[in-house]
Amino acid sequence: MSRIGKKPIPLNKATVTVADGRVTVKGPKGELSRVVPELVSVAINDGVVQVSRANDSKQARALHGLVRSLVANMVEGVNNGFTKSLDLVGVGYKASVQGTNKLTLNVGYSHPVEITAPAGVTVEIETPTKVLVKGIDKEEVGNLAAKIRAVRKPEPYKGKGIKYTGEVIRRKAGKAK
Secondary structure, three states, rough: OOHHHOOEEEEOEEEEEEEEEEEEEEEEEEEEEEEEOOOEEEEEEEEEEEEEEEEOHHHHHHHHHHHHHHHHHHHHHHOEEEEEEEEEEEOOEEEEOOOOEEEEOOOOOOOOOOEEOOOOOEEEEEEEEEEEEEEEEEHHHHHHHHHHHHHHOOOOOOOOOEEOOOOOOOOOOOOOO
8 A cells, every 4th residue: 555645635724626537626825626547536534635546456556646646735735835946056147037927047158048937837036046936836836947947957067057946066076187
């Protein structure tokens, strides 16, 4: 039995509805919806959500913990939201934002790089070298943060590039004389 799949999900301020193989979670920050595979069922009992599987097939066992994690992330997102923080490291590296969804990065290329955030995800600039990606959908927030980081990954010699806050870059020694 899946240890993660068995854990109940507390709802806090969220409400969960299950209909036609689709789970919808509503909360103070918004609403998220996701299709649930037929091998897994979601039930609401006494203010907690329980995820169970239909049988012990390999695919059902694999989906059991996955669906539980996805529903737990939906509940967490509509209650509190998710944030990813990125740091720009390098001389002259800076970021700016126009509106709430268009990010402009100056990271050493001959031109500025523009990235548009999807609906439901906002980009904020804390300082010119610190970017915050916020939203209620953990998957969308993580995808946008990864897309921003991919513009200029940190390099191992000087550490220049875009990195997650708290990420440790393994440094290499330069040329030996």
